Structures are given as C-alpha cells and as structure tokens.
Amino acid sequence: MKAAIITIGDEILIGQIVDTNSAFIAKLLDKIGVEICEMISISDNKQHILDTFNNFQNKVDLVLITGGLGPTKDDITKKTFCDYFDDVLVVNNEVLAHVTQIIEGFYKRKITQLNKDQALVPSKCTVLHNLVGTAPGMWMKKENTVFVSLPGVPYEMKYLVENEIIPKVVREYKRPYIIHKTILTYGQGESMVAERIENWENNLPEFLKLAYLPSPGRVKLRLSARGTNKEFLEKSIQENMTSLSKIIGDIIVGFDEDETLEKVLGSLLTQQNKTISTAESCTGGKIAQILTSVSGASRYFKGSIVSYSTETKMAVLGIPEDLIKEYSVVSTEVAKQMAINVKNIMKTDYAIATTGNAGPLKGDSNSELGTVFIALATPNEVIIEEFNFGQPREKVIDRAVIKSLEILRKEILKNV
Amino acid sequence: MKAAIITIGDEILIGQIVDTNSAFIAKLLDKIGVEICEMISISDNKQHILDTFNNFQNKVDLVLITGGLGPTKDDITKKTFCDYFDDVLVVNNEVLAHVTQIIEGFYKRKITQLNKDQALVPSKCTVLHNLVGTAPGMWMKKENTVFVSLPGVPYEMKYLVENEIIPKVVREYKRPYIIHKTILTYGQGESMVAERIENWENNLPEFLKLAYLPSPGRVKLRLSARGTNKEFLEKSIQENMTSLSKIIGDIIVGFDEDETLEKVLGSLLTQQNKTISTAESCTGGKIAQILTSVSGASRYFKGSIVSYSTETKMAVLGIPEDLIKEYSVVSTEVAKQMAINVKNIMKTDYAIATTGNAGPLKGDSNSELGTVFIALATPNEVIIEEFNFGQPREKVIDRAVIKSLEILRKEILKNV
Numbered sequence: 001m002k003a004a005i006i007t008i009g010d011e012i013l014i015g016q017i018v019d020t021n022s023a024f025i026a027k028l029l030d031k032i033g034v035e036i037c038e039m040i041s042i043s044d045n046k047q048h049i050l051d052t053f054n055n056f057q058n059k060v061d062l063v064l065i066t067g068g069l070g071p072t073k074d075d076i077t078k079k080t081f082c083d084y085f086d087d088v089l090v091v092n093n094e095v096l097a098h099v100t101q102i103i104e105g106f107y108k109r110k111i112t113q114l115n116k117d118q119a120l121v122p123s124k125c126t127v128l129h130n131l132v133g134t135a136p137g138m139w140m141k142k143e144n145t146v147f148v149s150l151p152g153v154p155y156e157m158k159y160l161v162e163n164e165i166i167p168k169v170v171r172e173y174k175r176p177y178i179i180h181k182t183i184l185t186y187g188q189g190e191s192m193v194a195e196r197i198e199n200w201e202n203n204l205p206e207f208l209k210l211a212y213l214p215s216p217g218r219v220k221l222r223l224s225a226r227g228t229n230k231e232f233l234e235k236s237i238q239e240n241m242t243s244l245s246k247i248i249g250d251i252i253v254g255f256d257e258d259e260t261l262e263k264v265l266g267s268l269l270t271q272q273n274k275t276i277s278t279a280e281s282c283t284g285g286k287i288a289q290i291l292t293s294v295s296g297a298s299r300y301f302k303g304s305i306v307s308y309s310t311e312t313k314m315a316v317l318g319i320p321e322d323l324i325k326e327y328s329v330v331s332t333e334v335a336k337q338m339a340i341n342v343k344n345i346m347k348t349d350y351a352i353a354t355t356g357n358a359g360p361l362k363g364d365s366n367s368e369l370g371t372v373f374i375a376l377a378t379p380n381e382v383i384i385e386e387f388n389f390g391q392p393r394e395k396v397i398d399r400a401v402i403k404s405l406e407i408l409r410k411e412i413l414k415n416v
Numbered sequence: 417m418k419a420a421i422i423t424i425g426d427e428i429l430i431g432q433i434v435d436t437n438s439a440f441i442a443k444l445l446d447k448i449g450v451e452i453c454e455m456i457s458i459s460d461n462k463q464h465i466l467d468t469f470n471n472f473q474n475k476v477d478l479v480l481i482t483g484g485l486g487p488t489k490d491d492i493t494k495k496t497f498c499d500y501f502d503d504v505l506v507v508n509n510e511v512l513a514h515v516t517q518i519i520e521g522f523y524k525r526k527i528t529q530l531n532k533d534q535a536l537v538p539s540k541c542t543v544l545h546n547l548v549g550t551a552p553g554m555w556m557k558k559e560n561t562v563f564v565s566l567p568g569v570p571y572e573m574k575y576l577v578e579n580e581i582i583p584k585v586v587r588e589y590k591r592p593y594i595i596h597k598t599i600l601t602y603g604q605g606e607s608m609v610a611e612r613i614e615n616w617e618n619n620l621p622e623f624l625k626l627a628y629l630p631s632p633g634r635v636k637l638r639l640s641a642r643g644t645n646k647e648f649l650e651k652s653i654q655e656n657m658t659s660l661s662k663i664i665g666d667i668i669v670g671f672d673e674d675e676t677l678e679k680v681l682g683s684l685l686t687q688q689n690k691t692i693s694t695a696e697s698c699t700g701g702k703i704a705q706i707l708t709s710v711s712g713a714s715r716y717f718k719g720s721i722v723s724y725s726t727e728t729k730m731a732v733l734g735i736p737e738d739l740i741k742e743y744s745v746v747s748t749e750v751a752k753q754m755a756i757n758v759k760n761i762m763k764t765d766y767a768i769a770t771t772g773n774a775g776p777l778k779g780d781s782n783s784e785l786g787t788v789f790i791a792l793a794t795p796n797e798v799i800i801e802e803f804n805f806g807q808p809r810e811k812v813i814d815r816a817v818i819k820s821l822e823i824l825r826k827e828i829l830k831n832v
Contacts (some may be wrong), residue, residue, distance in 0.1 A: 012439070012442075012455070012628070013442060013452045013453075013454075013455065014442055014443065014452065014627070015440065015441070015442030015443030015444070015445075015625055016439075016443070016444040016629055016638075017440040017629075018434065018435075018436050018437065018438075018439040019434075019435070019438075019439070019455075020434050022431075022434075022457070023432075023434040023435070023475065024431065024436075025429055025431070026428075026429055026431030027430065028431070028432040029431075029434070030429075030431055036429045036430065036431075037429075037457065037458075037459070037464075038429075038430070038456060038457065038458055039429065039435075039457040040454060040455070040456045040457075041438070041454065041455040041456075042453075042454055043453070048453075052747070070421055079647075084769070163571030168793055175530070180430075189523070190446060190486055190487060190488055191486075191487040191528060191530040191531055192525070192528075194487060194488040194489070194530060195528055195530060200430075200558055201489060209426075210489075210490065211426055211490055212486060212488045212490060213427050213432065213433065214569070215484065215569075222427070222432065223775070224430075256451070261507060277728075280701075280704075282718075283705075284704055284705050284708025284709070284710065284713070284721055285702065285703075285704030285722060286705045286706040286709070287700070287701075287706075288696075288700055288703070288704075288705075288722045288724075289699075289700050289701040289702045289705045290700030291700070292700025292701065292722075292724060293700070293810070293813075295776055295777060295809055296777055298724055301503075301700075301724050301725075302725045302727065302728050303721065303722045303724045303725060303732065304701055304720070304721070304722035304724075304725045304730035305719065305720070305721055305722075305732070306694075306704045306708075306712065306719045306720035306721075306722065307716060307719045308704075308708060308714055308717050308718060308719045308720075309717075309718045309719060311718065311763070312693075312718050312719035312762055315761070315762075315763070316719060316721070316761055316762065339711075340504065345711075345731070345733070346728055346732065347727070353517030359711070360711055361711060361712055383458060388522060389522075390522060390548075391548075392571075393711055394571070394709070395571060395708075399827040415424075
C-alpha cells in the first residue's frame, strides 16, 4: 500500500513555518506498514493543487492533504477538492450543529456565514468528524486512489489521523508487516561506524534495510524489516541486532527509539544512586540544561556553577588566581581544579568542568579558537581531555556538551 | 525567478525526522525575491530521484537538493546527481585536502577510503566548498535549470546556502526588487497582535504583504514589498512601519531580522556597561545558556548558579534553611533571596532567579505543576512575579526562560 502527503499553504513555501504535519502523518502510516512515496508542499493555487492531485491519481492508494481549510478567502482547498471530483458542496447538518456548538456554546459569539460555510462538504464524500475544531476531514475515492483532505492546524490534523484515518486504513486495506529497530551510538562518526559494520551490512538479507541517522556526536542506526511473515521477520531482526551488538557494543548506548544520551545517563546515575554537578565556562550552562531536560533529573543532578568570567571562577568556584595566571583560564590545570572544586561545593559523586574558547572572539586567554578542556572528577580521580572543535561557536558548544556527557557515561560504566 | 527544493532521505518519509532544511532555504530565497514553487521529499531511490529532477527540468530556474551525501552505502544522491548530467566522478584535490585536514588534523584519525570518497565530485560541476563539514556542495546547469546538491546536515547546509548559494544567485540572476522589514514583538500572542493592528493591516497597499511568524512567547511580523521602483517601495514601507510602531510600540523589541531577545539584551547591557548573573532552579541553566549563545556575552554575563537541589540552594546560594521550611523552595520569598544572593556572589548589577515546578513529577515542594516564580534583582530593588505555565515540562522551562528575559529587558529600559 502506497501513500503520498500534500501540504498546502503559501506560509510553508516562503519558509515562514516548518511543515511538521507530514512527519507526524508519515510516522503513523509507516507504523502500520503504509509506504510513503512522496511528501510535497505546494501553494494555495487552484491549478497547482489540481495538477498535484492528478499526478498522484492511480499511482498511490492514498493521498493525505493538509491545509487550506480555514474560513478565510485565501483558503481554497475545499472548493478545489470538490471540483476535482466534479461534485458540489452541500451542508452537512451534523457538522453544522457541531460548528454552531463551538462558536455559540464555547466562544459565546454569534455564528457568522463564514463559520456556517465550514459545514459545507462535497455531496459524495465521507465526512471525518473533527471534534477538536470546526473544519471536518473529507474522504473521497476516485478510481484507485483515496484522497483525504484534513485541516492544517496540527492538533486538529493529529486528532483526525489518530482517531479516524489510521483505524479506517487498518480496517479497509491489506498491508505488509513492518518492524523498525533503532540503535543509538555515541562517540564515533558516521563513516567510522560504517566501516566497522561494513561486512555485517553487506550480509544483511534483502528484506532488511539499514539507515544511518547522524547528528553531531552521535549516529542512530535503524534496521527495518518488511514482509508478511511476522515471526520470521522478528527472529531475523533480532539475530542481526545481536550480531551488530557484538561488533559495536562499545559505542551502543541504547535501543529505544526515543533514547538520548542524557536519558541513558539519568538511568545510570539513578540506578547507582550517584549524583552529578557541573562547572561550566564555555558551555555556558548547556550541560546543566540538557541534564535537567530529563524529567526526574533532581534525583541525581545537584546543580551547576556557570563561571563565565575569570572573577567568577575565582570568587565562586575558588580557583586560585595564581593558577589562572600561570596556566591561563583555558588550560588542563584550571579545568581540573574547576571539576574538583564544584564536586566539593555541590557534594556530588561526579563533576564535569568545561573551559574553552568557543569564539568567534578571543576571550580571556590566548588559546586557539575552538579549544576546549573537559575535566571529569569521579569518586576516585580526575580525567582531563583537550579538544579542538573548530568553528562556528554553536558547533564548539554542542560538541563540548556531547563529549562531556560521553566521557561521563564511559566512566560511570567502568564503575558499575 | 522560480525555484524548487528537494529533500532526499528515507528518514524523512518514514517520519523519523522533520525536514527543517526546506523552510530554512525557502526563507533565504524568498528574501532575495526567488519564488519557491514546490518543496518535495523523496526516498533514497535512484529512479525516484531522477524522475523528480526530470520533472523540474526547464520548469524552474533553480533546484536545491539536500541530503544523501554522506559517506555510507544508503547515500546515493551524489552518484545519481552525476548520472543525471552524464558526467563522471573525479577527485577534487582542494576538497580532499580539506577532508584530510578535518579527519587527520581535527579528529586525529587515519583517513579512510570512505572519507576520501567525499572528495569525489562530477567533473563538470562547480564545487561549493563546505568549510564546516566533509561533503561539498555541487552546482551544475542543464539547459535552463541549475541543480545544486547540498549536504543534509543542517549546519553544513546552512553554511553553504548563506555563504555560497545566496551570494551566487544574487550575482548571477535578475530578480524583482524586494524589501522585507521585520518587527520583533514579545509578550502578546498572535491573535492579540492581529486584533490590535487589524485596521492598519486592512489599509496596507496591494504591493505590501504582512506575514506573522509566531513562536512561543513572541511574534515576528514581516512586511514585504515587491516591485520595480526601489525608492517608492522603501518610502512606503518606512511610512507603514512608523504607523505600526505607534500602535504596538509597547511590545516591539527590535527591527533587525536576526534580532533575538538575548541579542537585544546583550546590546543594552553592553551599552550601559552593566552585568548580569542568574540563579536557576527549574530553568536548569537554560537562561545562562541562552545568554551565552550570543557571541561577546562575556562582556556582561558573569555566571550562574544552577541550584537544582534544595541542598545546593542552601550550601551554594546561601538560602537560609528556615526560609525554605517556612515558605517552601517554590515561593516568592525563596526566588527573591536567590536573586539577591546570586547578585552579591557574582557582584553583578542585575540578577535573575527562577524557582518552580516544571513537572511532570512533583518536586521538593507542594506547588502546582507549572508554577514558576521569577525574581529580578536590579540595582535598586527586587521584582518577583508568579506564573503558571501549565504543562508539558519543556513548555514550562521555555516560557520561564522567555519571561525572565522579557522582565529583564523592561527593567533595563526603565533605567536608560
């Protein structure tokens, strides 16, 4: 079963908004084994909309359309949708009652003609009732292709996809069985990972597909199986996951699709009943922010001292002036002392410290742009590493944050 | 001048990632008067890629393609791109030197064949040098249409679009004259702003277009003029900006397109030679992180104490245990004391403190989920405000951060 997604709206084409609807719809369809061939964004233009419909006619089984169903004059999707099927718009009384209830009952306003027009639908369409808004969904078939028009407001679209479309597709269409498994790796780049698993990848059976999803400092691998024999696919994917773990077990941090390094660290610290604090210079609080983005972080995260100025490093973190004078603020020695001191101040088991020059301006030191020292104080020792993350500024900060968390993870695992 | 954007990658079509590249590219092209006709996302499939290229051939002037340039097996864009032009891949020595420098110089690893292959480009293409990554951009013309292939990693794509493509299009193509003026407002929602400026908006001349760009806590308004008479357009846009400022001057914080509240604050603090520090509980360091995302922040930002636990609030920030016991950690009194203490510890002119319950779990207090107290210590006084930002967690944190910066801005302006 094949599908396409069309999003309609000038605001998408001028880059004013990012289309998040397509990804939402795709994820749910993919999960039930519907293959998305194409996502396309077009403007609020009648001919362009008709051409795009025509283009998918009889090429896919299902076309999902979002946007252009609002009450104002620039929203032309409904009229165009109706024209495509040579149909006429008629009032749907159930929708009219619902719209009236929302406007007069909830918003306490008198219903206007524009509001009433929301209840107009093509006479032959199947109405998908939108209980969270005023624009209904419309399901219509022409030859071998079903076209469904949905409102563009994300939560209204989501409501209709989850409650109307997915159940209807599951009931009415035959689909293959599909499984995805995600492997989260940290610490090695895409090409490095690819090289290590090259043989394994080359030996994957035809029905298993591997995808690389790299982002700074990490690579997610996704293994997908598609077919008809559920048990066979599950067994096969499990076997291949096991053999993969043997090859790159050292960089795998999790198997959950929504896994992140900060969540993994949260679980590790919680399990071991250990606590952490940070002393951040060049990362400016971002390590703290990422650690605290995980719900329940107060169980293991005590706090951070963001010492952005040399004065703060001395006054709040207690770094001796002599040490800074001798080695400069961006140095192994200062990073080490920052980690030791914040660990003592916050009374934690672990402490991360960062000091560096994120650029683009030279700071209080003569270090090269992009240089970062990361220190980790553990219950037994202090580890210090030096990096150069180049430029631009945001990359230096992001890489330093990820590296810090990665170093922390490795050390915690040593003490398990 | 017309353009289309193609994003390539199975991960987009199964909804695993949201395509943000298209909106970024569209925004920059729109600004220089290039009309985007279509955005399309397709899979890593050779025939599908070729069909899509063919479909745009001679229909648009420019096709921008992102994705599928990685070093791994599933990345087939470069080979397909080359085939489309009946060209062959050859090593570009400049790119090879750059890739070698990144791998061996920065990452201190031996360069592999996969890395080296990044330097292969179609023999007739114009190479767009990617100084922030290993995959180069490639610019090639066939008949009336230019095709440009770019890496899908957002910051690499951004670098090439900003530094190579936009300047090249501006140099080489005739486009209508277009001006955009941006007005950055904080503190009122989109519909509220729309209501206040309804009359003004209805009276705008035909050639002026207004766009709303809302994001949490702020609305950017963009006024665009398109035409041939530069002077006339500029005069007209200026007049309308002036009349707009009279209506919503109270919520306007800036007119620069890349303006952000943190940059505005940076300029204000620098101009007035004032300094700031933060004491953060529920915001977990995010205020510090946002303030330090601005280059040159070390001129005014001294540091932060992220006191995520009650112990840290007592031990590091010096909040009296009695105060916490009497009022709870999430209270006006504790927020106030946090702001006063961090201002003294960091010796700054201003200090922001946050304490609240971001959820979804109940923390060390009995306060409602979403409750946040924000305190601002100024040179003269301490202002404390209470909010309830509801749920989910990330919304509470984001809203608290923006509100804090907004309160700070208002107070600094009072003292100008």
